[in-house]
Amino acid sequence: MLLHTVIRFVPSPHGGVLLGFAALAWRGARMPPDSEAELLTRLRAGDEEAFLVLVDRHQATMLRLARSFVPSAQVAEEVVQETWLGVLRGIDRFAGRSSLRTWLLAILVNRARSAGASEGRSVAVADVEPAVAASRFDGTGAWSQPPRDWVQESNERLDAAALADYLRDALGELPARQREVVLLRDVEGLTGAEVSEVLGVSEGNQRVLLHRGRSRLRQALEDRVEVA
Amino acid sequence: MLGRREIVCQEAVEMISDYIEGGLPRSQRRRLESHLAGCDHCDEYVRQMRETIRLAGRLEPEDVPPQMREELIELYRRWRAQEA
Numbered sequence: 377m378l379l380h381t382v383i384r385f386v387p388s389p390h391g392g393v394l395l396g397f398a399a400l401a402w403r404g405a406r407m408p409p410d411s412e413a414e415l416l417t418r419l420r421a422g423d424e425e426a427f428l429v430l431v432d433r434h435q436a437t438m439l440r441l442a443r444s445f446v447p448s449a450q451v452a453e454e455v456v457q458e459t460w461l462g463v464l465r466g467i468d469r470f471a472g473r474s475s476l477r478t479w480l481l482a483i484l485v486n487r488a489r490s491a492g493a494s495e496g497r498s499v500a501v502a503d504v505e506p507a508v509a510a511s512r513f514d515g516t517g518a519w520s521q522p523p524r525d526w527v528q529e530s531n532e533r534l535d536a537a538a539l540a541d542y543l544r545d546a547l548g549e550l551p552a553r554q555r556e557v558v559l560l561r562d563v564e565g566l567t568g569a570e571v572s573e574v575l576g577v578s579e580g581n582q583r584v585l586l587h588r589g590r591s592r593l594r595q596a597l598e599d600r601v602e603v604a
Numbered sequence: 605m606l607g608r609r610e611i612v613c614q615e616a617v618e619m620i621s622d623y624i625e626g627g628l629p630r631s632q633r634r635r636l637e638s639h640l641a642g643c644d645h646c647d648e649y650v651r652q653m654r655e656t657i658r659l660a661g662r663l664e665p666e667d668v669p670p671q672m673r674e675e676l677i678e679l680y681r682r683w684r685a686q687e688a
Binding site for chain 1: 645646649656
């Protein structure tokens with residue numbers, strides 16, 4: 377997509393040179409040795425090794441995401457297997473408009489939802505839920521109980537593993553849709569647009585869910601570090 | 605900003621995630637930044653949100669069960685056999 381933008385805006389006659397540099401930079405950033413494009417070509421040609429490289433690259437993310445939709449680790453594994461089968465069957469139709477990761481995660485979400493989704497436990501996007509409890513502000517909207525400095529506290533008193541445990545627990549307690557968005561955006565590092573595509577939600581709803589989920593996680597850490 | 609009232613803490617906390625995402629319209633971003641410049645508590649809140657996001661990014665994936673890889677190899681070979 378970046379490349380297309382460059383092609384459209386680079387004027388001639390120097391365009392060729394600029395485009396060359398841009399393409400090089402783009403290749404440099406996006407085409408490591410086992411690049412997606414190369415792996416896809418090999419997979420389409422029936423290369424088992426390419427399949428395993430893709431499995432190793434995406435499996436952990438897929439399992440973690442699947443697990444947030446379904447009630448057990450076993451069902452999550454089944455969903456991941458079905459997803460890979462779907463990927464193999466659909467690989468010739470994959471047009472490369474999105475990244476392979478986005479595409480296969482979207483397949484996974486569809487399978488996971490039909491495999492007994494946890495959406496029932498979810499709260500609707502439209503639910504009004506403040507980032508911080510209203511009781512912590514005074515009548516003018518200023519803090520009456522300001523945030524405790526848990527960042528400093530946690531750095532001094534807690535090891536990284538303990539904090540990670542707190543956070544993992546808190547993530548597990550988020551409403552499903554918030555958890556899915558936070559998982560993909562903040563844990564797995566997808567862009568907001570990719571998250572929207574994978575989960576089939578609008579970018580606006582994606583932002584709202586992300587905001588709610590992050591707010592709850594921050595609060596959970598403040599609570600947990602406080603009692604530690 | 606003239607004629608627009610200042611935002612209060614309770615409103616500011618609702619804008620922080622979008623602010624960190626770089627998704628606030630410019631006028632709102634300016635109002636928020638002018639609030640943050642004068643409010644230590646909200647500034648601390650931003651720091652905590654950034655720390656929360658940083659910690660989330662460092663969560664290790666759970667271990668992938670080793671037999672899963674074997675099962676996927678089987679799945680791949682069955683699929684190839686059907687395709688052939």
